[in-house]
Amino acid sequence: MTNQLDHIVIAHPDLDQAMQEFADLTGCTPQYGGPHVGGGTHNALASLGESIYLEFISPDPAQANAAGRTKTPNLGQRLANLSGSKLLAWAIRCNNLDHTAGRYCGLETAQPFDMSRQQPNGDLLNWRLMNLIHHDLKGFAPFFIDWLDCPHPATTNPLAGEFASLNITHPNPNLVELANNTAQVNSTAGPANFILKFNSARGPVTLSSSELDGFWL
Numbered sequence: 001m002t003n004q005l006d007h008i009v010i011a012h013p014d015l016d017q018a019m020q021e022f023a024d025l026t027g028c029t030p031q032y033g034g035p036h037v038g039g040g041t042h043n044a045l046a047s048l049g050e051s052i053y054l055e056f057i058s059p060d061p062a063q064a065n066a067a068g069r070t071k072t073p074n075l076g077q078r079l080a081n082l083s084g085s086k087l088l089a090w091a092i093r094c095n096n097l098d099h100t101a102g103r104y105c106g107l108e109t110a111q112p113f114d115m116s117r118q119q120p121n122g123d124l125l126n127w128r129l130m131n132l133i134h135h136d137l138k139g140f141a142p143f144f145i146d147w148l149d150c151p152h153p154a155t156t157n158p159l160a161g162e163f164a165s166l167n168i169t170h171p172n173p174n175l176v177e178l179a180n181n182t183a184q185v186n187s188t189a190g191p192a193n194f195i196l197k198f199n200s201a202r203g204p205v206t207l208s209s210s211e212l213d214g215f216w217l
Helices: 015-026 061-067 075-079 135-140 173-180
Strands: 003-011 031-036 041-047 053-059 086-093 113-118 124-130 143-146 161-170 186-189 193-200 203-209
Touching: 015 041, 015 053, 031 113, 041 075, 053 061, 053 075, 086 135, 086 193, 086 203, 135 161, 161 173, 173 186
Parallel strands: 003 053, 086 143, 161 186
Antiparallel strands: 003 086, 031 041, 041 053, 113 124, 124 143, 161 193, 193 203
């Protein structure tokens, strides 16, 4: 098993509010990460230990005017329609995306592509992503990430607590196999459900949802 759970994405229509709600819940305020230029979003991050973190993603007001000129709503515009916090997606860390690309556990993948984000301190993060081509799975279908030479965000952001478990149930057997081939993820066949547990300074936290919309709300 070479793949590793990397992070869980939580969407919210307002990043400041998302950060405050999480701080009230756990005692940890996520650290602002910066904008995803062209995507209409910005994010904040909090660590769940040495190798796993949470990403909070919301519409970026600084990109609102530019995004409004596009014909197709970008992610920021879609997240603006949420009523509150929502589990959105999850990521698997994989150090050889080109080798994995094509088919994995019976699921078709897209080709890897490059991403970057400038942090508030001016440092540029560069990484690669790869998506699964199965929109019927929505956010239950993970995306793959390779952080290349960047320090992993779990080691550079505030510690919200220690990861306890991620349990995924889903009727798709290929998704169950993929999840079980990923370190620190347990999966079984059944009605769709996603349950993340971690221990914070203010006690155990459980985040769960039977619907993960992914990045295509």
